[in-house]
Amino acid sequence: RFSKPAHTMGVAFAVPHAFIPTPNMTPLQIARGKGAEAKRLGHSDSENPHSEKLVPNEGQLSAEWIKGYNGG
Numbered sequence: 259r260f261s262k263p264a265h266t267m268g269v270a271f272a273v274p275h276a277f278i279p280t281p282n283m284t285p286l287q288i289a290r291g292k293g294a295e296a297k298r299l300g301h302s303d304s305e306n307p308h309s310e311k312l313v314p315n316e317g318q319l320s321a322e323w324i325k326g327y328n329g330g
Contacts, residue, residue, distance in 0.1 A: 289319045293326025303327050 277295040279288045289308060296305060306327075308320040 285319060286322045289322040290326035293323035294329070295326075296323075297327045297329070 277291040279291065283291075293306070297303075303324065306320055306323050308323050
């Protein structure tokens, strides 16, 4: 029968839950995930990174970010 030593050392890793986009995600899925992460981290909904960018699909990305932020 094997017995453990009285004092053992252990290592614990604390990994915070974070949104990590994968290569197969669409830009809309990434925007929604980033919005949900912003809400979880306590950021204001005015911090939408897509609200003022002049890029194609600007309105769609902004709307998806808000959906993620609002839990939709």
